[in-house]
Amino acid sequence: QVQLVESGGGLVQAGGSLRLSCAASGSIFGFKMGWYRQAPGQQRELVAATTSGGTTTYADSVSGRFSISRDNVKNTVYLQMNNLKPEDTAVYYCNAKILRLTGQYEYWGQGTQVTVSS
Numbered sequence: 001q002v003q004l005v006e007s008g009g010g011l012v013q014a015g016g017s018l019r020l021s022c023a024a025s026g027s028i029f030g031f032k033m034g035w036y037r038q039a040p041g042q043q044r045e046l047v048a049a050t051t052s053g054g055t056t057t058y059a060d061s062v063s064g065r066f067s068i069s070r071d072n073v074k075n076t077v078y079l080q081m082n083n084l085k086p087e088d089t090a091v092y093y094c095n096a097k098i099l100r101l102t103g104q105y106e107y108w109g110q111g112t113q114v115t116v117s118s
Helices: none
Strands: 004-007 010-013 018-024 032-038 045-050 056-058 066-071 076-081 090-100 103-108 112-117
Touching: 004 090, 018 032, 018 090, 018 112, 032 066, 032 076, 045 066, 045 076, 056 066
Parallel strands: 010 112
Antiparallel strands: 004 018, 018 076, 032 045, 032 090, 045 056, 066 076, 090 103, 090 112
16 A cells, blocks of 8 residues: 655746655555646646656656656655646646556545646
């Protein structure tokens, strides 16, 4: 069982930067880690993800501006967000996935609010 806690959200002006952190209660070794976001009235979407092998993927809307990284020793995943735009405003959620013999397990944090003013 893994508990995830996000932090680092807040209010920032367009063009500014924020760094989100996701701290896990246990080891994230072997997990696929990701950041999702959900704006009011919209579906939750994948923003960025990183595999245990270090492969990263990004949504087209954030490519070149956001960067995901992980520290397996600190059991923490980060999302560096640069050149923020008002359309980035959303609640950002941390996600962890792992495949075990008993099946696939998925964990979510409670989210952190990011608001970008124009």
